Amino acid sequence: MCPSEDERDFRSRIVEDHRPWGKFRAFPHEQAGSIKIITVEPGGSLSLQYHNRRAEFWIALDEGLEVTVEDRVWRPAPNEEIYIPRAARHRLRGIGTGPARVMEIWLGNSDETDIVRLEDTYGRK
Secondary structure, three states, X not given: OOOOHHHHHHHHOOEEEEEOOEEEEEOOOOOEEEEEEXXXXXXXXXXXXXXXXXXXXEEEOOOOEEEEEOOEEEOOOOOOEEEEOXXXXXXXXXXXXXXXXXXXXXXXXXXXXXXXXEEOOOOOO
């Protein structure tokens, strides 16, 4: 899938700086509505959902995750960066033996009410 103009713009503003001890990556936060670390328990699953007012940028922090974005389903490697366009169906599942985390950056003016659930294991609307 070719990156959208919004994704290319966001990724172009990520700065990587190398230091004697290693490196850091600084992510643009000017347009971030929220920055979170989400922890998914083994067997846990976020709803299959999309958002009307935001895109999301995830960074897998641990092994043991399964990511769905539209029709693609995969197990991201730790430190893998994932761009989720606005209105794209997506889900995160815990498939490992322990809790697994992803860092999430919201891109756009949004809040927790901007979740349209398509499927939910826990019966939420």
